[in-house]
Amino acid sequence: MAEFLIEIGLEEIPARMIAGAEAELGKRVQEFLTRERLLENDATVKTYSTPRRLAVLVSGVRGSQADVEEKLTGPSWGVAFKDGSPTKAAEAFAKKAGVAVASLEKVTTTKGDYVGATVKRAGKAAPEILAGELPKEVLAIYWAKNMYWRAGKPERFVRPVRWIVALLDTAVVPVEIAGIAASNMSRGHRILHGAAPVVIASGGAYQSALRDAKVIVDVAERRQIIRKALDKVTRTVAGARWREDAALVETVTHLTEWPSAIIGAFEEEYLSLPEEVLVTVMRDHQKYFAVEDENGKLAPHFLAVLNTEVDEEGQTIIRNGNARELRARFKDARFFWDVDQKTPLTERVESLKAVTFQKELGSYHWKTEENLETASFLAELASKAGVKFDVHALTSAVQLAKTDLTTELVKEFTELQGVVGGLYARAQGLGERVTLAIYEQYTPASIEDSIPVSVEGQLLGLADRIQTIAAMFGLGLQPTGSKDPFALRRAANAIVKILAESDLPLKLSEVAHSALTDDVNEREVMAFLRERLSFYLKDVRGFSYDVVNAVLAADADDVRDAVARAEALTAARASADFEAVSAAFKRINNILRQAVEKGFAVGSPDAVKAPEAQRLKDAAGALAPEVAKLRQDRAYGEALGKIATLRPVVDAFFDKVMVLDPDEAVRGAHLGLIDGVLKGFSGIADFSEIVTS
Amino acid sequence: MFRLQGFWAERGCVLQQPYDVEVGAGTMAPETFLRVLGPKPYRVGYAQPSRRPADGRYGENPNRLFKHTQFQLILKPPPVNVQELYLESLEAIGIDLKKHDLKFEEDNWEWPAGGAWGVGWQVMLDGLEITQFTYFQQCGGMDLDPMCAELTYGMERIAKYLQDVNSIYDIVWARDPETGAEMTYGEVRLAEELQFSVYNFEDADVPRLWEHFNSYEAEAHALLVKAGELFGREDASATEKKRFPLLPTYELALKCSNLFNILDARGAISVTERVGVIGRIRALAVGTAKAWAVQQAAAASS
Numbered sequence: 001m002a003e004f005l006i007e008i009g010l011e012e013i014p015a016r017m018i019a020g021a022e023a024e025l026g027k028r029v030q031e032f033l034t035r036e037r038l039l040e041n042d043a044t045v046k047t048y049s050t051p052r053r054l055a056v057l058v059s060g061v062r063g064s065q066a067d068v069e070e071k072l073t074g075p076s077w078g079v080a081f082k083d084g085s086p087t088k089a090a091e092a093f094a095k096k097a098g099v100a101v102a103s104l105e106k107v108t109t110t111k112g113d114y115v116g117a118t119v120k121r122a123g124k125a126a127p128e129i130l131a132g133e134l135p136k137e138v139l140a141i142y143w144a145k146n147m148y149w150r151a152g153k154p155e156r157f158v159r160p161v162r163w164i165v166a167l168l169d170t171a172v173v174p175v176e177i178a179g180i181a182a183s184n185m186s187r188g189h190r191i192l193h194g195a196a197p198v199v200i201a202s203g204g205a206y207q208s209a210l211r212d213a214k215v216i217v218d219v220a221e222r223r224q225i226i227r228k229a230l231d232k233v234t235r236t237v238a239g240a241r242w243r244e245d246a247a248l249v250e251t252v253t254h255l256t257e258w259p260s261a262i263i264g265a266f267e268e269e270y271l272s273l274p275e276e277v278l279v280t281v282m283r284d285h286q287k288y289f290a291v292e293d294e295n296g297k298l299a300p301h302f303l304a305v306l307n308t309e310v311d312e313e314g315q316t317i318i319r320n321g322n323a324r325e326l327r328a329r330f331k332d333a334r335f336f337w338d339v340d341q342k343t344p345l346t347e348r349v350e351s352l353k354a355v356t357f358q359k360e361l362g363s364y365h366w367k368t369e370e371n372l373e374t375a376s377f378l379a380e381l382a383s384k385a386g387v388k389f390d391v392h393a394l395t396s397a398v399q400l401a402k403t404d405l406t407t408e409l410v411k412e413f414t415e416l417q418g419v420v421g422g423l424y425a426r427a428q429g430l431g432e433r434v435t436l437a438i439y440e441q442y443t444p445a446s447i448e449d450s451i452p453v454s455v456e457g458q459l460l461g462l463a464d465r466i467q468t469i470a471a472m473f474g475l476g477l478q479p480t481g482s483k484d485p486f487a488l489r490r491a492a493n494a495i496v497k498i499l500a501e502s503d504l505p506l507k508l509s510e511v512a513h514s515a516l517t518d519d520v521n522e523r524e525v526m527a528f529l530r531e532r533l534s535f536y537l538k539d540v541r542g543f544s545y546d547v548v549n550a551v552l553a554a555d556a557d558d559v560r561d562a563v564a565r566a567e568a569l570t571a572a573r574a575s576a577d578f579e580a581v582s583a584a585f586k587r588i589n590n591i592l593r594q595a596v597e598k599g600f601a602v603g604s605p606d607a608v609k610a611p612e613a614q615r616l617k618d619a620a621g622a623l624a625p626e627v628a629k630l631r632q633d634r635a636y637g638e639a640l641g642k643i644a645t646l647r648p649v650v651d652a653f654f655d656k657v658m659v660l661d662p663d664e665a666v667r668g669a670h671l672g673l674i675d676g677v678l679k680g681f682s683g684i685a686d687f688s689e690i691v692t693s
Numbered sequence: 694m695f696r697l698q699g700f701w702a703e704r705g706c707v708l709q710q711p712y713d714v715e716v717g718a719g720t721m722a723p724e725t726f727l728r729v730l731g732p733k734p735y736r737v738g739y740a741q742p743s744r745r746p747a748d749g750r751y752g753e754n755p756n757r758l759f760k761h762t763q764f765q766l767i768l769k770p771p772p773v774n775v776q777e778l779y780l781e782s783l784e785a786i787g788i789d790l791k792k793h794d795l796k797f798e799e800d801n802w803e804w805p806a807g808g809a810w811g812v813g814w815q816v817m818l819d820g821l822e823i824t825q826f827t828y829f830q831q832c833g834g835m836d837l838d839p840m841c842a843e844l845t846y847g848m849e850r851i852a853k854y855l856q857d858v859n860s861i862y863d864i865v866w867a868r869d870p871e872t873g874a875e876m877t878y879g880e881v882r883l884a885e886e887l888q889f890s891v892y893n894f895e896d897a898d899v900p901r902l903w904e905h906f907n908s909y910e911a912e913a914h915a916l917l918v919k920a921g922e923l924f925g926r927e928d929a930s931a932t933e934k935k936r937f938p939l940l941p942t943y944e945l946a947l948k949c950s951n952l953f954n955i956l957d958a959r960g961a962i963s964v965t966e967r968v969g970v971i972g973r974i975r976a977l978a979v980g981t982a983k984a985w986a987v988q989q990a991a992a993a994s995s
């Protein structure tokens with residue numbers, strides 16, 4: 001059992017692409033070895049990466065493939081041998097199979113006797129197979145952006161390949177990738193180790209040899225080192241904590257081979273800039289972690305993760321360098337802030353005409369006008385339903401919502417759109433409600449994010465998104481498959497989430513209707529929103545798919561109501577009575593479908609004769625108004641409990657009564673009865689959708 | 694700057710003086726834009742004052758300039774140790790890498806109007822971007838073969854860093870060896886930054902700039918039409934092809950590009966117009982590049 005190591009040495013790979021490529025290379029190598037019958041059953045595959053390398057270490061590789069025997073079948077025996085002598089057909093088959101004529105065998109099948117041959121194929125040695133096929137696997141790795149570097153453009157890869165290590169135990173496997181022949185020589189940290197090659201004796205020595213050359217190849221270990229280093233340097237400031245930022249930890253993990261951290265400081269005066277701006281500058285532009293004090297307030301410090309280890313003098317140099325750059329960025333931000341204040345948001349509405357929203361639709365000025373109409377429609381509905389909010393603040397917020405796109409600060413920090421508008425509204429005294437609504441307009445930014453706190457923000461968020469969806473649908477720009485260039489699914493997810501988690505009594509159809517124009521197919525927009533509601537219930541709220549189907553079959557318009565019904569149904573389905581009733585409903589559905597197929601008429605239930613049918617009719621008749629009342633009061637748990645009490649009569653009915661009675665009148669009455677039961681109790685959910693055991 | 698030039702001269706680079714037509718970046722000078730085309734190996738380095746009218750800040754911002762200086766280097770094809778050579782060049786200008794934090798962070802570059810793009814990195818030294826390192830893949834809408842490495846050093850930033858000053862304007866540009874009197878970047882350039890900001894943002898005459906633009910465009914376009922006819926003629930002699938003035942045609946395209954940038958800074962180009970105008974410049978730049986490639990091939994085969 002051998003160990004196989006492959007390391008692809010590259011110029012710095014973009015950090016965002018490393019994790020995916022590392023996993024893909026591991027998978028490709030494993031599948032390749034499996035396919036080539038070179039992997040032991042108990043083999044282990046471990047992957048490594050740094051900005052300059054991707055590596056896979058496999059323990060449990062066979063030195064060569066096992067020999068295989070293969071049975072080939074040729075022409076019929078009678079054709080191959082005439083009077084016991086081989087014919088031309090026998091000779092041709094033997095030649096093709098690579099065996100002597102004398103070793104041909106008779107194979108007896110149900111169709112008669114045939115000529116057979118047993119062919120032995122010697123397994124190939126692992127190095128031969130690896131050298132032949134592995135380069136294709138490596139070069140097939142997916143990269144979001146590729147380049148070529150050699151003359152004649154023979155291959156494309158993320159960055160130039162500079163070295164290859166390929167070892168089967170201690171022997172170099174003669175692999176050649178992108179013109180680079182494999183050796184046992186890797187490279188260490190650019191600066192801490194320098195250009196001298198790092199000899200890798202075997203796969204088992206890989207990690208330690210590179211560790212000696214100041215490279216930590218294990219990603220998890222580097223991540224851990226970074227977290228500890230951040231903790232350690234933060235402790236030098238009393239009461240300070242670094243702000244957790246898992247995405248940033250990932251980025252810096254993939255930017256370093258030998259990480260360490262420093263803490264630096266900036267002047268307190270910059271804390272007068274909004275925290276959002278400071279954090280964005282630190283995180284997005286400098287890849288620094290923010291530091292907060294014991295009250296969670298931003299402290300005038302920053303943490304930088306380095307790809308090196310330096311002495312005291314170096315630390316001072318690096319700290320000063322980073323601090324100076326951060327200060328310059330903050331100064332820039334303040335410059336933009338000050339410049340932007342010279343033109344208040346209220347004077348920026350006109351200049352939105354110069355900012356394109358979508359080239360076939362128009363500018364953000366057009367978008368604002370549309371949003372105003374959409375928002376006023378929604379506001380009126382909300383108002384009528386008794387929702388309290390400041391309609392003037394809402395109008396101002398919608399009017400000014402996009403004006404921050406014309407500010408220098410947003411041009412510089414695009415990720416802060418909305419936030420900057422809100423901060424400026426506050427600074428310009430436009431009132432807290434306007435401020436908050438503008439600030440929160442893009443929340444929830446993701447499905448995990450929370451919804452706007454203010455009603456004005458919720459209404460603005462709904463109006464802005466549904467207007468975008470409807471307008472894009474009007475142009476035929478619906479998302480298809482994995483393609484959703486305008487992030488319309490995310491927009492619709494946010495609409496559903498706002499409706500589900502706010503107190504707004506708006507229905508999906510009302511929201512859709514608020515933005516409809518002549519060009520837009522309302523049913524298409526509704527279907528899209530419903531699909532997002534289904535996604536929300538299943539993937540975000542975790543309801544099982546049959547509960548979601550049952551609930552949405554009854555009604556898919558009122559989002560909060562759907563959530564409440566899904567909750568009640570999830571709780572109720574556990575009871576045995578309820579399950580039995582669900583099974584009965586499914587049966588009812590099937591029978592009614594059959595009846596339609598066979599053209600059976602549905603009559604009045606009054607004509608039922610059997611006592612079990614009579615009892616079901618009475619019980620259902622008595623219960624229906626009660627359940628309807630409970631449904632109206634949204635007492636879904638109680639309603640479902642009531643429905644479950646139907647079990648004995650329903651069971652008895654199906655036990656004793658032949659529903660599809662040969663007598664047409666009786667059958668019609670039965671069908672009328674069960675149709676009534678189904679309709680009467682399907683308002684909360686279509687129970688026939690529930691999967692029963 | 695001397696040391697940087699010396700370093701690369703010792704490695705076989707032609708040292709050129711700045712190109713004397715307004716450009717937005719060293720890439721746009723013909724020493725890069727046209728020389729990267731075709732199969733002929735070439736190594737060149739030059740400082741290039743680069744004008745970005747919209748980046749002007751009236752001399753008030755310590756980090757941003759209307760006109761900054763790039764040291765532009767083209768290595769065609771790049772040697773396999775191009776990154777190591779680059780690090781040596783940093784050591785050569787006095788940066789002891791053992792005392793700094795250096796990272797190559799993904800940063801891809803493109804100039805749509807030139808049909809040019811490449812992949813590469815911004816080289817970060819202690820959190821400061823000191824160099825744009827690009828592997829040029831396409832130029833003039835054509836794949837480059839061989840491709841080349843383009844290193845663009847931001848000279849003001851590096852000088853600011855090496856001298857440990859907080860503002861570009863505080864960089865010491867010269868020091869009198871006898872009196873020790875210093876001449877700063879601000880003393881040399883501040884007036885230029887201020888006045889060009891005023892011009893670009895406030896005073897540039899929009900209708901006249903458009904007139905200039907249209908007239909340069911018309912001349913370049915006429916030359917390109919002529920070039921197309923000449924290169925398409927079967928009986929055109931090698932001498933005729935070789936002497937066709939494509940380099941002047943490209944200069945006219947650069948004039949248009951600079952005028953566009955001023956109009957843009959002036960706020961005179963709406964978003965809808967923008968794409969169209971870039972397309973017009975692209976037609977000139979890419980058209981010249983394509984013609985240049987044909988001309989070079991003709992010259993090589995004669």
